[in-house]
Every structure is written in structure tokens, then in C-alpha cells.
Amino acid sequence: MSPVHSVTTEPVTLVAADGYRLAATAYRIDRPRGQIVVAGATAVPQAFYRRFAEYAAGRGWQTLTLDYRGVARSAPERLRGFRMDYRDWGRLDLAAAIDQCDPALPLHVVGHSYGGHAIGLLPNHARLR
Numbered sequence: 001m002s003p004v005h006s007v008t009t010e011p012v013t014l015v016a017a018d019g020y021r022l023a024a025t026a027y028r029i030d031r032p033r034g035q036i037v038v039a040g041a042t043a044v045p046q047a048f049y050r051r052f053a054e055y056a057a058g059r060g061w062q063t064l065t066l067d068y069r070g071v072a073r074s075a076p077e078r079l080r081g082f083r084m085d086y087r088d089w090g091r092l093d094l095a096a097a098i099d100q101c102d103p104a105l106p107l108h109v110v111g112h113s114y115g116g117h118a119i120g121l122l123p124n125h126a127r128l129r
Helices: 046-058 086-100 114-121
Strands: 008-015 021-028 034-039 061-066 107-111
Touching: 008 086, 021 046, 021 086, 034 046, 034 086, 034 114, 046 061, 061 086, 086 107, 086 114, 107 114
Parallel strands: 034 061, 034 107
Antiparallel strands: 008 021, 021 061
């Protein structure tokens, strides 16, 4: 089945409340019916979700994927001495992705493993449908 919408991808930098910079990818379309943030599993790079994001965007859902701090493109050059907490991924990193989204559009989160649990850590969960 061919996509209904033409999808463009754009690298995005998210800034968490503590100032940490995160790598994300926006899958953009014209006239979206809503938005999806993909909350990934533990240490799974956002690239793993590319095909899902392209499919969802092609069917009308503007989609955002991200690498949590310490993972893939959001990792520092060296992990030795790097400090993070899994709660940071939800209350800071995923929250930054939610804040990036257009408040005028319905917003959903698709969580994979840890990502499903991280929704409970969001300080901005009221933005979700």
C-alpha cells in the first residue's frame, strides 16, 4: 500500500530541561491529522524505529523519534564517567520530545518496552491524548 502523504525527514536537536542536548528525527508531512512520539526501548537507537515512523507519517501522523541520553547520537564521545538515570529518559528526555510537538495537534506516544513505562514519568503527560 502506497503512503498517502509524502514524508520528509529532518534531524532535530531537543534540549532537555537540564540542558542536555538530544538527537531526534522529525518525520514531517503536510496537513497531519496528529502526532506520534516514539518512546523507544532501553538503549535502542532511534534508527530502529525508522520504518515505523515512515509508515505512520505516510498515513497522516507526523512522527518524532529520539535517542535517549547516552544512546547512539545522544551519547557523549566517551561513556566513561557519564552519569544518567533511567528516570532521566522519561522525565527529561521524553518530556523534551513532547515539548517539541505542536500543541495544536493531537499527540500520542507509542512506547516500546521501557518507552511504555516512561510515559508515567512525564511531567507533561497532560499533553497526550
